[in-house]
Amino acid sequence: MIKSYAIISDGKGHSRLENIVVRPPDETEILVEVKAAGICRTDINKISRIGESFIPGHEGAGLVLETGNQVTKIKPGDRVLLNWAMPCNACYQCDLGNQNLCETNSPIVSGTKYFSKTLNTALFSGQPIPRLFNLGTFSKHTVVKESAVTKIDADIPYPLAGIVSCSVLTGFGSVVHTAKVSAGSSVAVIGCGGIGMNVIQSAKLSKAKTIIAIDTDTKRLNLSKTFGSTHQLLANPAEPDLQSTLAQIKALTDGRGTDFCFECTDIPALSVVPLAMIRHGGTAVQISGVEQELTVDMSLFEFDKKYINPLYGNCIPEKDIPRILSLYQSNEYKLEEQITQVYPLEDFELMFKKISNKEVLKGVFIIS
Numbered sequence: 290m291i292k293s294y295a296i297i298s299d300g301k302g303h304s305r306l307e308n309i310v311v312r313p314p315d316e317t318e319i320l321v322e323v324k325a326a327g328i329c330r331t332d333i334n335k336i337s338r339i340g341e342s343f344i345p346g347h348e349g350a351g352l353v354l355e356t357g358n359q360v361t362k363i364k365p366g367d368r369v370l371l372n373w374a375m376p377c378n379a380c381y382q383c384d385l386g387n388q389n390l391c392e393t394n395s396p397i398v399s400g401t402k403y404f405s406k407t408l409n410t411a412l413f414s415g416q417p418i419p420r421l422f423n424l425g426t427f428s429k430h431t432v433v434k435e436s437a438v439t440k441i442d443a444d445i446p447y448p449l450a451g452i453v454s455c456s457v458l459t460g461f462g463s464v465v466h467t468a469k470v471s472a473g474s475s476v477a478v479i480g481c482g483g484i485g486m487n488v489i490q491s492a493k494l495s496k497a498k499t500i501i502a503i504d505t506d507t508k509r510l511n512l513s514k515t516f517g518s519t520h521q522l523l524a525n526p527a528e529p530d531l532q533s534t535l536a537q538i539k540a541l542t543d544g545r546g547t548d549f550c551f552e553c554t555d556i557p558a559l560s561v562v563p564l565a566m567i568r569h570g571g572t573a574v575q576i577s578g579v580e581q582e583l584t585v586d587m588s589l590f591e592f593d594k595k596y597i598n599p600l601y602g603n604c605i606p607e608k609d610i611p612r613i614l615s616l617y618q619s620n621e622y623k624l625e626e627q628i629t630q631v632y633p634l635e636d637f638e639l640m641f642k643k644i645s646n647k648e649v650l651k652g653v654f655i656i657s
């Protein structure tokens with residue numbers, strides 16, 4: 290058993306730093322010393338909504354300390370990135386090429402929603418403690434499946450690797466795989482947070498001609514220029530259907546609407562607004578993952594419009610993580626610029642507060 294520590298959340302809004310022990314890896318697992326962990330909005334939401342104790346954190350990077358006998362691709366001493374989508378590559382959906390919808394291992398699709406209790410590898414007060422999406426990266430050590438791990442090069446700092454596996458891949462994949470944004474096209478992005486900025490820079494990477502950033506915060510709109518937005522529209526939070534913004538979008542697109550529109554706000558009322566923003570035959574992508582009931586004007590779907598709510602941007606971790614890291618190494622993808630707050634894990638309360646108040650675009654914990 291390895292003595293360690295982690296943030297334990299009670300799932301009702303309270304978190305504490307506590308001592309835990311971590312069991313050694315079985316034949317197919319890997320023990321990782323976590324060096325950096327990105328914080329995603331999902332962590333903040335789950336900390337107050339799950340209702341039972343768990344270790345949060347589902348992005349991260351660290352050093353491999355120990356591997357099981359059947360682990361072939363990774364060895365102790367490797368620097369690795371952790372991701373929560375761990376396709377089995379053997380189920381019905383994996384065979385179809387939908388690894389993001391893996392029926393065996395996805396904590397979201399497989400019905401367990403947040404974590405699988407059969408994958409508990411940590412103990413708190415002598416009892417198994419679940420880890421968010423079977424990672425629990427807000428922890429000094431974690432034991433994970435080999436499929437959760439991607440080896441990274443020596444020149445990629447841990448804090449940068451520690452943000453790639455959720456918001457970066459979700460934004461990138463939603464543009465490249467889900468919507469297939471084309472060269473010369475027009476793109477509107479509602480919400481310039483962690484995912485929105487990745488949508489913007491992936492649209493630029495896809496050579497979109499017009500990239501319209503929409504937000505209620507002028508600072509974020511200014512920052513969106515760094516990632517490639519060509520136009521910035523300040524939305525009025527008093528307009529739940531963004532009517533004034535819609536008029537501006539129409540004015541910028543000959544009255545037609547954009548080819549693509551992405552919603553990345555986590556505001557349920559905005560989840561169908563992308564349909565109003567796009568041209569006939571255009572593509573609306575709702576990334577927030579809204580699950581609330583809404584009353585929808587079905588005429589918004591008229592005239593060949595497509596509406597998609599992708600999971601994980603249809604990404605396949607073993608292909609897309611190396612692709613993002615290689616784009617970063619060739620200066621074609623910005624990672625440093627996304628990180629606006631770095632704290633040691635001990636300062637978790639301050640970090641959670643700042644993220645809840647939207648003072649942070651992307652926060653990273655350094656664990657030492």
Ligand SMILES: [Zn+2]
Nearest residue numbers: 329331455456
């Ligand atoms: Zn996430």
Ligand SMILES: [Zn+2]
Nearest residue numbers: 377380383391
């Ligand atoms: Zn599968």
